[in-house]
Amino acid sequence: MVKLTRKNAAEFLSELKKDELKEIASMYGLPVSGTKDELVSRILSNAKLSDLAKILEVKPESKQKEDVKPQAKQKKQDPEIDASKFFKEIVKLLKKITPPKVKNEDELELYVLGLLQGKFASRKIEVVPQTIAVSRGKTTQPDIVVGGAVAVELKYIKGxxxxxxxIGQAVKYASTYPYVVLYYYDPQKRSHHSKSALGKNIELVVYPK
Known part of the structure; x- marks a missing residue:
């Protein structure tokens, strides 16, 4: 696996699209304006190599030995229990929120992504947006994935x-992820939804109720 240094980190970031760089910048609370080179420079100046390594899927040079033990401990944990916990927390959060008026699914995704990143950041649980996942070579990917186990699919219902x-996407993702949360933003109440059509590991949340 490639070791991450400041030099090759700049090369990896430069290969990403501008929108992907904006996503990374927003994850660190950085401004997303400016040219592609400015975004790369801003990210490198403010992000730790260990954090960038997780996003770019490369291993930082200085942490290579230290990462072995934590990974071994993670394997001993029961991922099903953790996934179930994340799933319930996400469902509870999405049922509770009153989202702002959004124009499209992109704005909806940014809003929900910010909520989930804020909720799980302190626990070091990875919250991956679709744009980052696609940059890693995953062509079919939910809008957001939490902890590698809970897929969150967002839909702005216009018809x-x-x-x-x-429904079709949620059922498809349920064969890959332990749990799926399907969120309908349906201000005009145009959706026809039935929870009976969904599997046990899929939860449908509709706003407004």
């Missing part, structure tokens, strides 16, 4: 087709 597509 029946949107809700049908959401």
């Amino acid at each position: 029946a087709d949107d809700s049908d597509r959401g």
Whole structure:
């Protein structure tokens, strides 16, 4: 696995699209304006190599030996228990929120992504948006994945087709992830949804109720 240094970190970041760099910058609370080179420079100046390594999937040179023991401990944990806990927390959060008015699914994703990152950041649980996952070579990916185990699919409902597509995607992701949360932003109440059509590991949350 490639070791991450400041030099090759700049090279890896430069290979990403500008929108992907903006996503990374927003994860660190950095401004997302400016040119691609400015974004790369801003990220390198403010982010730790160990954090960038997780996003870029490379191993930082100075942490190579220290990372072995934590990884071994993680294998001893029961991922099913953790996934179930994340799943319940995410469902509870999404049922509780009153989202702002958004124009499209991109704005909805940014809002929910910020909520989930804020909730799980202190516990060092990875919250991966679709743009980052796609940059890692995963072509079919939910909007957000929490802890590598809970898929969150967001839909701005403008018609029946949107809700049908959401159900289809949720069922598909349920074969890959232990749990799936399907969130409908449906201000005009146009969705036709039935929880009976979903599996036990899928939870449908609709706003407004």
